Amino acid sequence: MKPVNFAYQRPRHFGEAMGLLADGGAHAKVLAGGQSLGPMLNLRLVQPELIVDITALDELKRAEKLGDHLVLGACVTHADIEDGRVPDVTNGAMPEVAAGIAYRAVRNRGTIGGSLINADPSADWVSALSALGAEAIVRRADGARTLAVEDFVTGALETVLGANELLEAIRVPAQSASAQWGYYKVCRKTGEYAQAIGAVLLDRPRNVFRAVIGATERKPLVLADARALFGGSDDLAQFDRGAADAMLQSIGMTDALDRQIHTVALARAVRQAAGA
Amino acid sequence: MTVAVDPELGDVEILDYVIVEDGGRLVNPMVVDGQIYGGLAQGIGTALYEEMPFDRNGQPLATTFADYLLPGPTEVPEPRLDHIETLAPYTEFGVKGIGEGGAIAPPAAIANAVNDALKGLGAELLYSPITPRRVLEAIAAAKVQRAAVVTRAGA
Numbered sequence: 337m338k339p340v341n342f343a344y345q346r347p348r349h350f351g352e353a354m355g356l357l358a359d360g361g362a363h364a365k366v367l368a369g370g371q372s373l374g375p376m377l378n379l380r381l382v383q384p385e386l387i388v389d390i391t392a393l394d395e396l397k398r399a400e401k402l403g404d405h406l407v408l409g410a411c412v413t414h415a416d417i418e419d420g421r422v423p424d425v426t427n428g429a430m431p432e433v434a435a436g437i438a439y440r441a442v443r444n445r446g447t448i449g450g451s452l453i454n455a456d457p458s459a460d461w462v463s464a465l466s467a468l469g470a471e472a473i474v475r476r477a478d479g480a481r482t483l484a485v486e487d488f489v490t491g492a493l494e495t496v497l498g499a500n501e502l503l504e505a506i507r508v509p510a511q512s513a514s515a516q517w518g519y520y521k522v523c524r525k526t527g528e529y530a531q532a533i534g535a536v537l538l539d540r541p542r543n544v545f546r547a548v549i550g551a552t553e554r555k556p557l558v559l560a561d562a563r564a565l566f567g568g569s570d571d572l573a574q575f576d577r578g579a580a581d582a583m584l585q586s587i588g589m590t591d592a593l594d595r596q597i598h599t600v601a602l603a604r605a606v607r608q609a610a611g612a
Numbered sequence: 613m614t615v616a617v618d619p620e621l622g623d624v625e626i627l628d629y630v631i632v633e634d635g636g637r638l639v640n641p642m643v644v645d646g647q648i649y650g651g652l653a654q655g656i657g658t659a660l661y662e663e664m665p666f667d668r669n670g671q672p673l674a675t676t677f678a679d680y681l682l683p684g685p686t687e688v689p690e691p692r693l694d695h696i697e698t699l700a701p702y703t704e705f706g707v708k709g710i711g712e713g714g715a716i717a718p719p720a721a722i723a724n725a726v727n728d729a730l731k732g733l734g735a736e737l738l739y740s741p742i743t744p745r746r747v748l749e750a751i752a753a754a755k756v757q758r759a760a761v762v763t764r765a766g767a
Contacts, residue, residue: 375678379676522621522623524661524681524743524744525661525681525683525684525686525687526684526686526687527684527686528681529678531744592752593745593748593749593752596620596748597620597621597622597744597748600620600621
């Protein structure tokens, strides 16, 4: 199928983009790379009257280290991260996640911000950025707000983003050199969306121990304190599959095999983090 | 044919694939190999990916290629090929048809290899495509069956 007719604008200035979005209201849609929006338009799942292409906004392509954080503009592409064209503060975790997204043609155009606002539960960044403890910086005409990625994504394909707001950047905390990270994605085949995602970050010097189970058909299960999955300890060897299974049951995952692949994904991420 | 099966996730990976066809006189060997490669890809699709399910109301559930999976370059291994040339007595030059053979064997060959890999767990799959879900269901069913046998033996 082909999309229904729509108007297309590619503003050069941030203010112009915000103005277009304010005028367009519910009939305007932001395009940040189009790797999800493109197919959705073609399938007529979305039928906007106006597409605002934000990829010409330089502010959204910036990447800078500010203190102990890295700020990545929403329009930084997966390939920018994969290829190291932007700095990395995660000991290689983010480039590795980026390299595993879909396939190269998608990574060339797909952006970190676009992926996050699409909030597909099976998408990599939704889970990985939650596990990394990243934050979303949301701009509107009269100011900005910053919130944790796990609070930014409220459900499958749902975020807190209001009609007059734009996701401006992602803020990623720098990891210590000794941080341990594991990320495991279960896919039917290369390039497909995930069936299950497990991610774990243990960064003792920063007192961070986070775990995420993603691709659950809802927002990812994020544990800001993962010790409950490790018998109350921060020992990666103590991973308790039963505890993970119980948590998945508690969020309504009734299918035992579904719980199994999600638990296995996390178990393998943990094993990776432990360096075993 | 050798496969690896991940018993925790149900994934099947093809490790080695050998194909021997009898195409009679091979008029253009390169084209014959091409037919075999293509047939293998199609057969892997039948064996592991392609399915057109319907819901109870008859609505097709695989209406886009996001739902109807096809093998891509990373799912099709490079097979080892060999040829037998037994000349057909009824055709000019002794040629035989080679176009379809490649697609027919993979579902049986792959299913048998998967079942061989799962033999130790007592699991067996009788339907294609062999999806991870079906592999896990077969393993789970075999577990229940073994538990029942153990209970009977104990009682």
